[in-house]
Amino acid sequence: MQTIEAMELIDNLRRRGVGVFTSRDLSLLFCEKGIKLKKTVANLVKRGALIRAARGIYVHASQPIVDYVREQIVLSLRGSVEFIYISLECALHRHHLITQVPTALTLMTTGRSAQLQTPFGLIELRHTSRNPADLYRRTEIAEGPLPWASPSLAIQDANRTGRAQGLLKDYQEQYG
Known part of the structure; x- marks a missing residue:
């Protein structure tokens, strides 16, 4: 596919609010597979239309960058197979249980643990063996596409x- 034509297709989707793409999404969008798809995607990355976020995950490079881009990357990588929610330092900070602002997006997942370094920041996934039905009841929808842990769950x-642990201890000592 011509690079200009491919750019028009992803620009059209970006205007509709879609800005994170898997290789499979791009294959369906461009009606290409294999080497042909790899060349088209490589040209889009080279031209600065797409940013490679992780293996097989691309983000539209327009400004402003997609809202909640790291969360969208996680959803693209893990899909609906696992239960994933924001927890640990991110949730503790959101609930004012620690004062340190986390630099990484910290998540819990029923899938594998992983650490992803993306151009948009670090994403840390930690495995939990808890029942997804229990997790669903103990999380809440706030801003963004992923649920957040309640204070007690975090x-x-x-x-x-x-x-x-040190951050929680410091908070308890300071605020009781």
Whole structure:
């Protein structure tokens, strides 16, 4: 496919609010597979129309960058197969249980643990073996496409993983 034509297709989707694409999405959009698709995508990356966020995940490079881009990347990578929610330092900070502002997006997942370094920042996924139905009841929808851990769930997740212990202790000492 001609690069200009491909750019028009992704620009059209961006205007409709879609800005994160998997290789499969691009294959369907461009009606291409294999080497031909790889060349088209490589040309779009080279021209600055797409940014490679992770293996097989691309973000439209227009400004402003897609809202909640890291969350969209996680959804594109893991899809609806796993239950994923924002927890640990991100949720603790959102609920004012720690004062440190997290630099990474910290998530819990019923899938594999992973750490992804993207051009948009670090994404950390930690495995939980908890029942997804219980997790669903203990999370809440706030801003963005992913649910957030309740304060009690975020504290339990931090205790189970051994993360943010010093930050929680400092908070408890300072604010009781």
